[in-house]
Amino acid sequence: MKRTLVDYYKEFLPLNSNTPQVTLGEGFTPLVKSNNFSKEFGCNIYFKLEGCNPTGSFKDRGMFLALAKAIENNKNKIICASTGNTSASAAAYGARYNLETIVIIPSGKIAVGKLLQAMVYGAKIISIKGNFDQALLAVKNIAESMDIEIVNSINPYRLEGQKTGAFEIVDSLGKSPDLQFMPVGNAGNISSYYKGYKEYKEKKISSEMPVFYGIQAEKSAPLVDGKVIQNPSTIATAIRIGNPASAELAKEAINKSKGEFLKVSDKEIINAQSLLANKEGIFCEPASAASFAGLIKKINSGLDVKNRIIVCILTGNGLKDPGNAEKYLSSKIIKTSPDPKSIQNAIYTGKSTNFFKRIF
Numbered sequence: 001m002k003r004t005l006v007d008y009y010k011e012f013l014p015l016n017s018n019t020p021q022v023t024l025g026e027g028f029t030p031l032v033k034s035n036n037f038s039k040e041f042g043c044n045i046y047f048k049l050e051g052c053n054p055t056g057s058f059k060d061r062g063m064f065l066a067l068a069k070a071i072e073n074n075k076n077k078i079i080c081a082s083t084g085n086t087s088a089s090a091a092a093y094g095a096r097y098n099l100e101t102i103v104i105i106p107s108g109k110i111a112v113g114k115l116l117q118a119m120v121y122g123a124k125i126i127s128i129k130g131n132f133d134q135a136l137l138a139v140k141n142i143a144e145s146m147d148i149e150i151v152n153s154i155n156p157y158r159l160e161g162q163k164t165g166a167f168e169i170v171d172s173l174g175k176s177p178d179l180q181f182m183p184v185g186n187a188g189n190i191s192s193y194y195k196g197y198k199e200y201k202e203k204k205i206s207s208e209m210p211v212f213y214g215i216q217a218e219k220s221a222p223l224v225d226g227k228v229i230q231n232p233s234t235i236a237t238a239i240r241i242g243n244p245a246s247a248e249l250a251k252e253a254i255n256k257s258k259g260e261f262l263k264v265s266d267k268e269i270i271n272a273q274s275l276l277a278n279k280e281g282i283f284c285e286p287a288s289a290a291s292f293a294g295l296i297k298k299i300n301s302g303l304d305v306k307n308r309i310i311v312c313i314l315t316g317n318g319l320k321d322p323g324n325a326e327k328y329l330s331s332k333i334i335k336t337s338p339d340p341k342s343i344q345n346a347i348y349t350g351k352s353t354n355f356f357k358r359i360f
């Protein structure tokens with residue numbers, strides 16, 4: 001019986017007889033067709049729910065392989081810089097396979113859910129005064145001098161594992177999508193998807209590759225602006241990165257597929273997050289909603305999407321960042337006494353606790 005990503009995609013992964021089996025049940029996430037927006041826009045939109053991975057983000061797809069290779073290479077410690085999800089994932093796998101996990105985070109910029117995960121799984125968490133890019137630089141220096149395995153996406157096995165997202169999409173649609181929208185932070189994931197689609201095409205499992213749209217947040221958009229951003233800022237903390245490590249690979253994905261890097265404002269991100277929740281029943285984190293915000297933006301500026309198959313990668317679960325969502329709720333819980341009359345009255349006159357208002 002096939003159960004793991006390795007069972008399904010072994011021939012595409014860098015494994016050998018010394019690679020241990022490492023898994024927490026990552027991958028095989030739902031590809032859900034949009035119910036309301038496919039109709040509204042006259043195309044076929046699918047959402048890849050990467051928040052359904054074991055620690056709530058796509059990071060698990062690459063982390064299982066990074067850990068397997070670290071163990072194969074006799075490492076007993078792993079380290080990462082993190083905007084949150086990498087640390088949650090690393091800490092979970094580290095706990096399960098008895099590797100000490102060290103996490104370097106930028107102070108005050110981690111969503112509560114993510115930080116709590118890393119703490120509960122038992123990582124050693126070190127907060128620095130500085131942003132993600134500075135944390136990653138620190139990690140590179142320390143890992144080398146202390147012989148600790150880096151499990152950020154500069155670890156090539158992370159990208160190898162994350163390719164499986166592309167395989168699953170092709171396997172599920174029976175072909176590659178026409179367009180793919182996804183958030184871009186450190187640019188590892190877009191590079192992975194590109195590699196995955198390319199390998200499937202080379203093996204003739206699919207005949208085409210999607211056009212890639214890499215979405216960044218307006219004030220954290222080094223790949224759109226064509227320069228390093230010194231002080232990136234956005235509510236979408238997972239893509240709050242000013243100097244993407246995999247910039248070159250990501251540019252290749254965009255250029256070769258004739259796609260585009262695009263930036264969206266925080267307001268557009270929250271709007272998209274709200275639409276996904278209220279119109280599709282999908283609660284993803286702000287960075288993930290950037291992909292859908294990018295699609296809306298392209299449609300509004302005239303991109304012809306008629307009858308096209310479009311995939312938006314929703315990279316992480318909305319429960320990771322409850323504080324941010326709570327801030328934008330439009331109304332409060334209705335309070336009333338328990339008698340039927342009062343409850344009836346509340347049902348007739350009370351307001352739903354909608355999330356933000358539609359702005360497009």
Ligand SMILES: *Cc1c(COP(=O)(O)O)cnc(C)c1O
Nearest residue numbers: 085185186187188189238315316
């Ligand atoms: C890590 C992450 C991203 C960005 O992915 P990169 O590979 O750094 O470009 C986007 N969304 C979420 C939820 C993430 O955790």
